[in-house]
Amino acid sequence: MLDACSDRIHEPAGQAVSDGCLVSPKIREATVVSREPIGRPFVASLIGFGYWGPNLARNLSVSRDFNLKYISDVSSDRLESARHLYGTTVCLKDPVATFSDPEVDVVLVATPASTHFELCREALEHGKHVLVEKPLTLDSISSQALVQLAKRRGLILAVDHTFVFTGAVRKLRELVACGELGVLRYFDSIRVNLGVVQSDIDVLWDLAVHDLSILQFVTDRVPVAVSATGSAHEPSTQMSTAYMTLFYDDDFIAHIGTSWMSPVKVRRSLLAGSRQMVVYDDQDVGQQVKLFDSGIETSSSPVVDHGRLVQTRVGDMLAPKVDTREALTVELEHLAACLRGEEELIVPGESGLDIVCVLEAATRSLDQHGSPSQVGGRGA
The missing domain is CATH 3.40.50.720 (NAD(P)-binding Rossmann-like Domain)
Known part of the structure; x- marks a missing residue:
């Protein structure tokens, strides 16, 4: 396929x-x-x-x-x-x-x-x-x-x-572009490690920027609003653990978790669609991309969820080959x-500007204890 x-x-x-x-x-x-x-x-x-x-x-x-x-x-x-x-x-x-x-x-x-x-x-x-x-x-x-x-x-x-230039992320874009995932539902990512603590930027500007660039490249979409929460832990004066939720102009939603305070390095993302779902794990050298033929769909079963007949579908997992060049x-x-x-x-530079606009909205949301902040004009 x-x-x-x-x-x-x-x-x-x-x-x-x-x-x-x-x-x-x-x-x-x-x-x-x-x-x-x-x-x-x-x-x-x-x-x-x-x-x-x-x-x-x-x-x-x-x-x-x-x-x-x-x-x-x-x-x-x-x-x-x-x-x-x-x-x-x-x-x-x-x-x-x-x-x-x-x-x-x-x-x-x-x-x-x-x-x-x-x-x-x-x-x-x-x-x-x-x-x-x-x-x-x-x-x-x-x-x-x-x-x-x-x-x-x-x-x-x-x-x-x-x-964006890794074989794994380019494979994600390919899967989305050719419709393998169907209608995109949600993106969830965790990017944590121990340090490196930055002096001039917080953890969102340091780590979440990667996930934002991946998400933008893979989906060709930008969020309309952002909600962000986090905390600064001594000895750092910068926000060292933070979470970001991205809202789009439809039902698609994205969540990114970041921290400089983790004993293990994790770089894992899940992108779910109406047809299939894909897991991207940068640390899993052998199988960085895994495509799951799984989902939730309408069923003829008597099991009813909120008035709708639904069932889970668990199919095969495929690990496509990706370009391993640096x-x-x-x-x-x-x-x-x-x-x-x-x-x-x-x-x-325009793509970099997009990411900066999203991070600015996240910073405003952090200052407002997580209240959603619009992404767009600089006065938002």
Whole structure:
């Protein structure tokens, strides 16, 4: 059945900025930057060599599409580590020189979220394409400013929502797109681990951003309202455990649980439809995606539930094969193809803006002890 529907799968469309804060990807125009092939690897400058930067550097260093010319970081120790690993790369504390280097094509930003806006703005103003770690920025106003700046300059602004490039998540999108699940009913996800506690963002902005990007990519939908609750646990002053419920313009509903206070690492999601249900477990290396032919349906049985004849249906479980390549490898290949004008951006700045708008609504709801907050205009 999966093979039969594969020719109906459409590649995710790119997206363009809207007048409002939030617009479904379905009604966006494709984000395409027309560029002539340059016949050489793209010259890259990496800013940040802390938690995520080393992963980007490792992939850039072995990529045929990129030449990692610069690594910048405020820490002398981390720069020394970078010099040891990548001897031909110029290592700097201040990235300013990299912005003015005419050889640099793209800047990759892997720094604390509170620094994203200024670094991305500076790079775009110097004519550089940008790939920035999640979240895009810490508010929708600055996120929209970056989206508009990139559009004016004809530059790529891509957001590193890495899970979108995993084979498992792409398989989820395929199952939804070809109708395997039927009408979507609900999404439930848990993403917990012990740390890493962030100083400038809470657990929703740190962890839930992944589930939001997965949900947006898989369903091509955005919520209309959010309810969020949580608590800050010492020694962290940030919200370290939080729960988010997302409401849509129909019966579909989503729930996301996050925490930095778990002794075990869990990355598990359930997406249920009227026909079938799928479980995605990022930690289950052998069977990350499991498709269940199960559900609740009308029955001729005498068992009555609220005046309706219903029965449960438990069928087979199928674990489809998924692409096991590292997500960053796939993402950088895609970025290079976009820079050459061969592909449309899967996660443009507009997608990052959407996620920021949802997180802003969640923050407002947290401040209101869980009262639902509308997602949309910045004044919502």
